[in-house]
Amino acid sequence: MHQLFNLTGKNAVVTGGSRGLGKEIALGLAEAGANVAIISRKESPEVVKELEQFGVKAVSIAFDIGNISMHKELLNIIEENLGKVDILVNNAGVQKRHPAVEFPQEDWNYVMNVNANAVFSLCQTFGKPMLERGYGKIVNVASLLSFQGGFTVPAYAASKGAVMQFTKSLANEWASKGVNVNCVAPGYMATEMNEALIHDEVRSRQILERIPAGRWGTGKDMQGAVIFLASSASDYVHGFTIAIDGGWLGR
Amino acid sequence: MSFQLDYFSLKGKTALVTGARTGIGQAISVGLAAAGAHLILVGHQDNMQETQNKITELQGTYETFLIDLSDVENLKANLQPILDKYSIDILVNNAGVIYREPAADHNVNEWNRVMDVNINSVFTLCQTIGNQMIEKKSGKIINIASLLSFQGGINVPSYTASKHAIAGLTKALANEWASHGVQVNAIAPGYISTNNTEALRNDEVRNQSILERIPAGRWGQADDLAGAAVFLASRASDYVSGHVLVVDGGWMGR
DSSP, X not given: OGGGGOOTTOEEEEETTTSHHHHHHXXXXXXXXXXXXXXXXXXXXXXXXXXXXXXXXXXXXXOOTTOGGGHHHHHHHHHHHTOSOOEEEEOOOOOOOOOGGGOOHHHHHHHHIIIIIHXXXXXXXXXXXXXHHTOXXXXXXXXXXXXXXXSSOHHHHHHHHHHHHHHHHHHHHHGGGTEEEEEEXXXXXXXGGGHHHHHOHHHHHHHHHHOTTXXXXXXXXXXXXXXXXXXXXXTTOOSOEEEESTTGGGO | OOTTTTXXXXXXXXXXXXXXXXXXXXXXXXXXXXXTOEEEEEESSSOOHHHHHHHHHTTOOEEEEEOOTTOGGGHHHHHHHHHHHOOOSEEEEOOOOOOOXXXXXXXXXXXXXXXXXXXXXXXXXHHHHHHHHHHHTOEEEEEEOXXXXXXXXXXXXXXXXXXXXXXXXXXXXXXXXXXXXXXXEEEEEOSBXXXXXXXXXXXXXXXXXXXXXXXXXXXXXXXXXXXXXXXXXXXGGTTOOSOEEEESTTGGGO
């Protein structure tokens, strides 16, 4: 049974893997036995060291995933440094907060480009060799705002809605070819991206009151679900979004 | 400490699985035993042999209790011998029945039987064992939902109603119990090759139309659910509450 969750010998890529949820996800995959490439805007040798403590191969690649025309190049670099990619975790995402009525077009485009367009392109680029080999696990990081509208974050909500939907589209086409495409939807997590919320006393209280678990989530809370979706334990799970939200969506 | 030893391990845990004799219940029981749990196998027919043998092959341990879950009135009393002996860490409400008859003629006695086994007994089980879990501030409940927790099905209105109720109950209990360290979640299996779906697979037309809609291109096997069950039974899912995890080869997205 434990074998079901074992990732020994698999090669995984985690975008945004140098900090926040992405870093914890990368550490979880390494702990489960996978070699890991983390993609972040700046190289992160210190995270590589942490990953290597699990006895796996780890590399850090400086790359802005918003640079979509270079995704094929990114794949080549990873294949040279790590080998064929078995697991892709599209975790990197950005946030911009403005009331919808004055949301700047430029910020809208930026959020949509990184959170939706780049993720689709990475699925496409990394999915192709997976389809050729008949094996692959793609885990996209969606959000509670794949289900709900949020507040003063319309671009983020739109982009995360898109991620959840095209995950199903890809699953419909790729499931029969041995490639699983699924999402995890983190709830309210105590990360840098949510600092503005955590420090807003009113919003912070309102949020906490609605979480049945009675606490904000942490990066560690993501690890189990991502390992599940990255491993053969989830071979019949396709196009699905697992919410890791302390019960928020049911409240 | 590695995940294999720690995060997904159920060593030292006691898991109760209803409907453990065949199909999904058997596969989940064997999966939990393989992860290290001691199994309480609950069924109503005295022929749990196959499940027992599979657990023994893994060097797992079990005890079997015969309980009729359709007897909701006496269920609490019938569970008492288990509660006297064990503190349950993991409860899997898997037992379920299905009755097929067009809604216009759907037999009311059968409706009541389906509701008793599929939802009323589940509430009593959750309540009785949940109380134990709340007291020790730790527990995992996994209810087996269905695609018909989301969709309507054909000719199975009692089953659909009971499985929608399972999804609702799961969220209701999660809202109250998550802060007490008890995670309540559900697994919604897709079209799985078991006794309950034999009639569908034997109907050539239905079988083809179902298969054509499953992106994975195959019926699920009971074993496909073991991973999800271990995930939801283990520490790996401690921040997952009130969630219905769909294991359906992609059906719901098609």
